Amino acid sequence: MTTKGCLRPAELAQVAGVSTDTLRHYERKGLLKATRSPNGYREYPSDAPARLNLVQHALSVGFSLDELAAFMGVRDRGGAPCHDVRALAAKKLQELESRIQGLEQLRREMRTLLADWDARLARTKGGGKALLLESLAGAPTTRRRHNKLGGKGQL
Numbered sequence: 001m002t003t004k005g006c007l008r009p010a011e012l013a014q015v016a017g018v019s020t021d022t023l024r025h026y027e028r029k030g031l032l033k034a035t036r037s038p039n040g041y042r043e044y045p046s047d048a049p050a051r052l053n054l055v056q057h058a059l060s061v062g063f064s065l066d067e068l069a070a071f072m073g074v075r076d077r078g079g080a081p082c083h084d085v086r087a088l089a090a091k092k093l094q095e096l097e098s099r100i101q102g103l104e105q106l107r108r109e110m111r112t113l114l115a116d117w118d119a120r121l122a123r124t125k126g127g128g129k130a131l132l133l134e135s136l137a138g139a140p141t142t143r144r145r146h147n148k149l150g151g152k153g154q155l
Helices: 009-016 022-031 048-060 065-076 082-121 132-138 140-148
Strands: none
Touching: 009 022, 022 065, 048 065, 065 082, 082 132, 132 140
């Protein structure tokens, strides 16, 4: 039996659409707080679904669990981390825009590469070697840019 207004892990997980493992992980990170019932079961406060909803939305726009835990810790202690939240969101937007520019450049390079490969293949007779992969040795900017975007730099 739960304390009035509290949710057990399975109930909260179902309401929030996450696993109980996720709840435990969020609890370890400091994003959720649970109390113990007299029989030792974890119980979450009635506002936990709203807090989980906030966490899920913040994750979807690029905040990390550690960043959220820091901000929510300040909030839980009565502080207002609003300016810090805004500043971090602005930094994340800058990083996103930089990645988009890099991806657009990579797309242009890939289109050029594919056009070159199509021409090579058109000149290759009867299933012969077109040496497509070897042609990459002359295109180091593609590999460097791919590394900057989080790729492995290998094709």
